[in-house]
Amino acid sequence: MGTLEPLSNLSSLISLELQGCGEDLKCQGLWSLLITGGHLKELIVLGSPSFFADWDPNPRRALEDAEGGEEQQTQLVSSTLWELMTGDIAGLLAAPVCRFLSSSFTKLTLVGDSCEGMVRFSKEQEDALQLLSSLQELVFLDFKDLQQLPAGLCNVTSLKMLSVHYCPDVSSLPNDAFLGSLEKLRVCNCSKELKDKCRGLVGTIPDIWIF
Template sequence: MSECPPPPFDGLRKLPSTIKFLEISDWNRVTSGKELTQMLCCLPKLSELTIKRCGKITGLGVVEQLKEEETDEALLLLPPQLQKLDIWDCPELSLRADSPYGGNGGSLQALSSLHSLDIDHCPKFLACYLPSPSSSGFPFPTSLQSLLLDGVEKLAPLSNLASLVNLQIWDCGGSEGAGLRRLLAHGCLSELFVTGTPNLFSTECCSEGTLEPSSSPSTKLQWLETDDVAGVLAAPICTLLSSSLTCLSLWPNEEMERFTEEQEEALQLLTSLQQLDLSDCNKLQCFPAGLQRLSNHCVL
């Protein structure tokens, strides 16, 4: 549904109740959050929702029972049965930390079946998020298996996402307190992509300290792609990833000519590494030491 007003609600209620997929785009001028909430009330089986360029929506929340009279014009309340949610190019949209009407309206915790979430170019999405007793300080439900955050100005705690398998963080800021290192140590994360997000790894090292080997379960991360060479090639992170990481792709800045001695030593801690991709290191003058142990595998 693109560039059109919402259909009459009486007509929507007559549609088959088995509608599962809905994409809405370019409703900047014609539709408010209240109208969209009312429309979603008519689709009890909806499981996948995509929202693009809906500039009138500035607030997002969830309630277990959507009530038309309890919504304001700018607030979108999502139905709790959603399994996949994509939100793109909504520059003023921010997630409500607490329900405006009580109950489970704050954060996305009430989306207990949500397994995939993409937030793309919504810079204020987590700007209003503050830890609260009702949300336990976490914005996203533990059911998530895939999460993409692109162009979000501030990150919120992620360490509760014990079911998360794939995490992509593009061009985000405010990485302090994201809990990435704890997520790596105690979660199911196997694929991680981080770019344009300075200090995400190094901040975790400084704030959380070194995890003792005896108390830290082995990380499950197998694939890592990042431009934060200094953050990843640090002894605490490489020690944590030592037994699991098999594929590492590094995108350093364009001026990087060599690895530091500390980075080379950290790289050698990755004893499970089978593939090292340095194909974007255009000015690299020499390969890091210790690559001879990868001779039976692959260096790009």
């Protein structure tokens, strides 16, 4: 199965988990599960590192832009998805995808096991992440080489919980402006520097868990 087209008519599907389906699996067919009429709330995609690559969920907007039309004249569709876990960082963190997900999206888990050599997020990826205006919980998991979290997190004002697990080279959090909105902070199997800085936030963030 190279796409999700065989599943596209499962309009009552609420949760979908795809693991180890390989590099060739693409998200075509997912759109109909996520718009009005579909009910997909939870999606896990692991082991398909190009799943979201080059996906534009609102192709009409792209077409009108190319033809010189005005974007506000196009009614953009929005997603039903609440939660997503994925290892396709590059494909997901693109403006068209994040804009599509933004209205309903509350929890995102980014899995970095296929991101060897990635030390930071690009400016484009940080900007796309900021489009997730409903995001409340964000998890960074298993980024072996990542040295810093996206600085733009301070602009995700809806965020209530941040978790950083198995990211040994991350030594700090984004700037202090970001910390004011957090209610929960989870740090697991990370560097001593990061753990020490998080301990210094006790009393600033209501619920901190470090181990």
